[in-house]
Amino acid sequence: MKNLLKTLPEFYFLVLGIFWITGDYFSDGQINYFALLITWLIFLQVFYKNKVLGLIYGNLLALFSVYMLQSLSLAYIEFGEGSFQSLNMTIGGVGLFGIGLVMAILMIYNYVTAQTRFNENELTITY
Numbered sequence: 001m002k003n004l005l006k007t008l009p010e011f012y013f014l015v016l017g018i019f020w021i022t023g024d025y026f027s028d029g030q031i032n033y034f035a036l037l038i039t040w041l042i043f044l045q046v047f048y049k050n051k052v053l054g055l056i057y058g059n060l061l062a063l064f065s066v067y068m069l070q071s072l073s074l075a076y077i078e079f080g081e082g083s084f085q086s087l088n089m090t091i092g093g094v095g096l097f098g099i100g101l102v103m104a105i106l107m108i109y110n111y112v113t114a115q116t117r118f119n120e121n122e123l124t125i126t127y
Contacts, residue, residue, distance in 0.1 A: 006110050007046055008103070008106070009058070009103040009104065009106050009107035009110070010042055010045055010046045010107065011046070012099070012100070012103045013042050013061060013100070013103065014039060014042050014043060014046070016096075016100070017035055017038055017039030017042060018039060020032065020035040020039070021035045021036055021039060041053075041057070042057065045057060049114070051111050051114055054107065054110070054111035054114075055108060055111045055112065057107065058104050058105075058107035058108035058111060059104075059108060061100065061103075061104040061107070062101060062104035062105060062108065064100075065097045065098075065100040065101035065104055066101060068093070068097045068100075069093070069094065069097050069098065069101065072089070072090060072093040072094065072097065073090075075089065076089070076090045
């Protein structure tokens, strides 16, 4: 159970990537290779647990979530603060990207506090 909670951010972004891929495929009929690449990299991160890549992915996903939350607030002002469509977009976007920001921060925390065990064969050459 503890390992499942440590990989919760990766699974959240993995599910988002799968929805992104299937949504693009069913709406346009084309495969979004960029979404496929991002989803594949996060899928590999679930198994390999590379600390440096985990920190990089967490920071990039946090920056993207902050950017999208800011973009969402500007779109809310542009649409008009009283319309039903802007309210629905704001509630859905804040839920999606707000949870994404929390998961990215949790991902960064998990990899900062992770204890790494270095295998001598991987990092050093002995003669």
